[in-house]
Amino acid sequence: MSKIVKGMFDVMPKDEENWRQVQWWRFVESTARTVAERFRFQEVRTPLVEYTELFKRGVGDTTDIVEKEMYTFTDRAGRSISLRPEGTAGIVRSFVGHKVYAQPQPTKWFYMGPMYRYERQQVGRYRQFHQLGVEAFGSFDPALDAEVIALGMQFFEELGLKGVQVEINNVGDPESRARYFEALIAYFEPYKEELAEDAQNRLYRNPMRILDSKDPHTHEIAMGAPSILEYLSEDSRANLEAVKQYLDILGVNYVQNDRLVRGLDYYTQTAFEYMVDIPGAQASTIGGGGRYNGLVQEVGGPDMPGVGFGVGLERVLLALEEQKVVVPEPSRLDCYMITFDQATKRKSMELLAELRRAGLSAERDYLDRKMKAQMKVADREQARFVAILGEDELAQNTIQVKNMETGTQEAVPFDQLVTYIQTEKGR
RNA sequence: GCGGUCGUGGCGAAGUGGUUAACGCACCGGAUUGUGAUUCCGGCAUUCGAGGGUUCAAUUCCCUCCGGUCGCCCCA
Incomplete structure (x- = not known):
C-alpha cells in the first residue's frame, strides 16, 4: 500500500543516503541554473510525456531505449503516449511546435527534470532519474560546441566536483558512420570465433561497442581496428580540430577518443562524454552529448542544427558524496x-x-x-x-x-x- | 530481460523448531517550583517482507510471490 514504485526513490529532508536529501538536490539544481543562465541559456519546461512517435523518430526506434525501456501506455482516446526517456526529443518538439526556429538564432535552452527508463536498477541508475540538459539550436559554429562542453565543465567545477574529464570525438554524418560500421564488421569478421561472447553478439548490431570490450583478447584485437577518423569527411575532421582548439582556449581538460560512440541515433559530428570516477558504479559517465544536426528536421522543422548534452544528476550527486563535497546547510531556525x-x-x-x-x-x-x-x-x-x-x-x-x-x-x-x-x- | 545475494521495531543489529523476540541509536515521559549537555529511571515489535506447506508447535525447515542489493545487457 505504501510501497514506492520499483526503481524510484523519494528525496527527503533526512535520509541515510546523503545524496537523496533535498538540500543536496537544491544545491545541485541552483548551481545548474546559475551556471546555465550565466552562459545565457534559458530554462524551459516541457511535459514529462510525449506521443510515443516522437521518441521513435527522435531517439531512434531501434535503440534499446525506445525498443525495450520506455514506459508506454495508451490514453483514453487510444493515443500512444510515453514517459520521456531523455530530454532532447521533447525540447526539439517544443522548438519546432512553437516555430521558435523563425526567431533570431541561436536559441539556447536548458531544462532539468525526471526521465524514465524501464531498466533494472543499479548504483547510479534508477527508473526515474534526473537530468540537467542544455540545447543550442541554429548554429554550426564549433565555438558553440565548445561552449556547451565548457558549460558542463563549469557546472561540475562550481559544484566542487574534482577530476571530471571530457572525452570527445566526431562521429561524422550518418553516411560516413554507416561506411565505418561496414569497415568494422569487415575487420572483426575474420576474428569472430576469438571474440568474447558479448562482442560476437554486437558484431552486426553495434560493432563500435566491441572497441571498448573488457575482455583482454577482444581488446587486443580491437587495437588493430580502423579508426572512425579515417572515414570522416574533410569537413568533419576540420570541425573536430576546431572544437579542440576552442576547448584549449577555454581551458577545458579533454581527451580525444576516436572510439567514443553514443547510444542515441540522432548524434552527428561532435560527440562527448563527461567522466568521473564513481567507485562501485559500473559506469563512470555522468553525462554526454553532441550535435544532432538532423533532428530538428526529423521532428518536422526546417533543416536546422543543434548541439547539447544531458547530465545525470544522480550520478553527479553520487560523485559529490564520494568526494565528500560539503553542501550548504539548510538555513537555521531563528x-x-x-x-x-x-x-x-x-x-x-x-x-x-x-x-x-x-x-x-x-x-x-x-x-x-x-x-x-x-x-x-x-x-x-x-x-x-x-x-x-x-x-x-x-x-x-x-x-x-x-x-x-x-x-x-x-x-x-x-x-x-x-x-x-x-x-x-x-x- | 537473465544470474547471484539478502529481507527481524523509525534506523542499526542479535537470536532460537516450543512459555514474556536480546542490545544499541532515535523517539516519548520522569528525576518536586518555567531553561538546552551528561547521567539515572521508565515506555516503545500481539511480531520477525507477503501467502501457502511440513509439524503437536515455526520468526527459525520447504515452496511461491513481492521487495532491496549486486553483476550482465544498456545507459545518465
Missing part, C-alpha cells in the same frame, strides 16, 4: 518560542507572525510539551534564540529572549522583539 497556557499560545501566534513577516524563521510547540521538552526541541532544531512567553511576561508585555549560543537572556518588550532578534542575529 527563533523558537516557548509557550505555556492557552493565553500565551494565543499571543505567540501574533508574535510568530510578526517574526515571519520580517523574514525570520520562527517555530513553536504544538504538542503541549513541558518547558524542558520545548527547550530540548529548540536545541535539537539548532535555534539561534529561544523566546519564552509565560504568564508573567504576558502581563508585562515583554518576552524573555535567550541567546542559545551564549546562554544570555533578557526581557524584551513585545514591540521590540523583531528588531532585537534581527540585530542580535547580525552580530
